[in-house]
Amino acid sequence: MMQGSERLLEAAEHSVALERDARLAAIRANLREQGEDVCVTCDEPIEAERRAAMPSAARCVECQRAYERMQQRARND
């Protein structure tokens, strides 16, 4: 009996996690469709401060930094 209810609990937790993942995916897809600022590299929302400073920013600070480093290296070659 105990084992059975544990398994039920596990199944419930699993479906909650699945539901949450699906909701997150839907929110992200929605954000992209609306042209909201989600980093094109890592898919994370770009900080409000950064968006205010640079409305055209396509990447979050970290990815932008990495991108610029990459470009610099390409120029140096």
Ligand SMILES: [Zn+2]
């Ligand atoms: Zn990023």
